[in-house]
Amino acid sequence: MTGLEDDTYSNSLGIKMTKIEAGELSLGFEGSTLPEALIGRETHRQNGDFDEHPAHKVKISQSFHISTCQVTNAQYEQFDPEHRKLRGKRGFSTEDDEAVVFVSWYEAVQFCRWLSEKEGVPYRLPTEAEWEYTCRAGTRTPFHTGNTLPEPFLKNAGALRQGNETVPLSVGETPPNEWGVYDMHGNVEEWCYDWYGPYQPEMQVDPVGRADGDFKVTRGGSHSTEIYYLRSANRMGTLPEDKHWLIGFRVVMGELPKTQPLPSLESKEWQRSVRQDTPPEIDQGPDTDIPYFRGPRKYVKIPEDSTGPLYSKHNHDPAIARCPNGDILAIWYTCFREPGRELALAASRLRYGAEEWDEADLFWDAPDRNDHAPALMCDDAGTLYHFNGISAGPGYKKGGLALIMRTSVDNGVTWSKARFVNPERGIPSQPVACEFITEKGDIVFVSDAPGSRSVLWISRDNGQSWTMSNGSIAGIHAGVVQLKDGRLMAFGRGNDIQGKMPESVSDDMGETWNYHPSMFPPIGGGQRPVLMRLNEGPLFFASFTGSRKEPEYISIIDETEKKRLVTGLFAAVSFDEGETWPHIRLVSDDGSGREIETMDKRPFTMDLNTAEPGGYLTACQSEDGIIHLISSQQHYAFNLEWLTTLPPAKAKI
16 A cells, blocks of 8 residues: 555655645745734845745646655654764754754655655655645645744744754644644754745746756744744755754655756856956056056945845955956855845956946855855966855854855856865854965965854865864954965954954964964954965055044055054055065055945045045955955955055145
């Protein structure tokens, strides 16, 4: 007896199945504005998430059976006994009857194949459309319970940031929906069959998602998740290799629909019409013997009132790289607020020879994951590397991030599938936009670490495997450079020494560090320094004169060889491996005063003595010698001659 013709059926593992009849639904968000209790101060949530639109008609043409409960530890471990070692990891899911977690999409699929062979009937994951059809059970409200979700469904449901509060994940203890299916709102997220992608407005019959993608869909929300994300229409997803304490799965009995998947995603602005040759004049630019300064130019170009996938409210934490074709590629995170699940990455391209940056477009967005802390670099062979954190749930603190990398060999147009540098959340996995190749060819990038410190991730096999340094740098958001004698030198934010920004030096590739005060002022929230070696050989450093909250000043020497006080963003050059920094000047056009936007579009006046007060800095240098320095909003371009030229004593008109 297979159960395919029965309304209800229990298989040999004790998985109870119920028959879902064919029918239709409107897939996605529809109706009026969500109740205030679901919106709170997150005003962008009024009509659900952007990826829930457009709502469209879907026909489920054939009946199928779905498990009434999520797969439990006891059931899954008949397939994979080794999984028992993961029970209780991070304190979750210890008992036989609790939902299984720490299972990847691939492992869930393998379980279904094993179960199919064992039972003699096809088992699989539900499609996203089947999942929402089952969850709604004929309703059109935010939850199958109506406009609100009763208390029994809520398991630490107010959590905005990652916490350590454990809750039981026993299945089938909350009231079922009208079709007899349990735990469709909360408990654990559930893997679906589909690759994630945007909806289309046309009616679909038995949709199976996109032909390919970066992320597999999850649905239903989980414990430790805000109620908003437990709605019937809400869409989540992550890398199919990912596994953590928020995701489990349930199974469907029945053949997968024969529907052709939708095409892969359309290209973005930064992917379109990108030249793949190297311009013959790529190393020719402004005369290197004449000071050159250009900017600031705004590179964050997002329409006002944008509420997903790009957000006009908060854009920050950029990374930048030169491309082999002469383009400059910048990426950064875009969100309503930093701990939110909506945080995604945007990108823009300054094309070779262009005067202005392209309009921003989406770069990377694991749905309803916090994609915190991008880093970007180009190696000597022309391969671009993208490093990033990916959260399990909301937020990026308290061990919430795993660490991924991707590569591109066509000037950033297409990227490899992401793979984990570090899949374990709880290990420092928050990249800083500081990365370099050592004299031995090792790839190094920086990550923030607990205790206001930074660590190094190092690959000695061209990115195939990675190790984390045992020692730590004083301060977060550290800029690091390798000195000519092989030592590493770093400047960080926080853990100040004698009222100065800390300087850390290592002679064993980050295993141990020595600390002492630098000559530079400490910085605070909303600020990040940058440290790099220029093509010409000197070290380049950029930072701020102090906190962005109130102007703080340092003295510089102008062309009359007199000192004067300046405030804001400054740059410095060292010709003796950081022993001295004789050339320091404000990053400004030295004009009489004009209003410029800094982070979050806050205005400041740039003039002879005042530069941008804050932002996260990152920089690269193009083949023509131009240094491209960006803050959280603006792009400055200048050459070494400008850096070493004393600034004017009077404002330029």
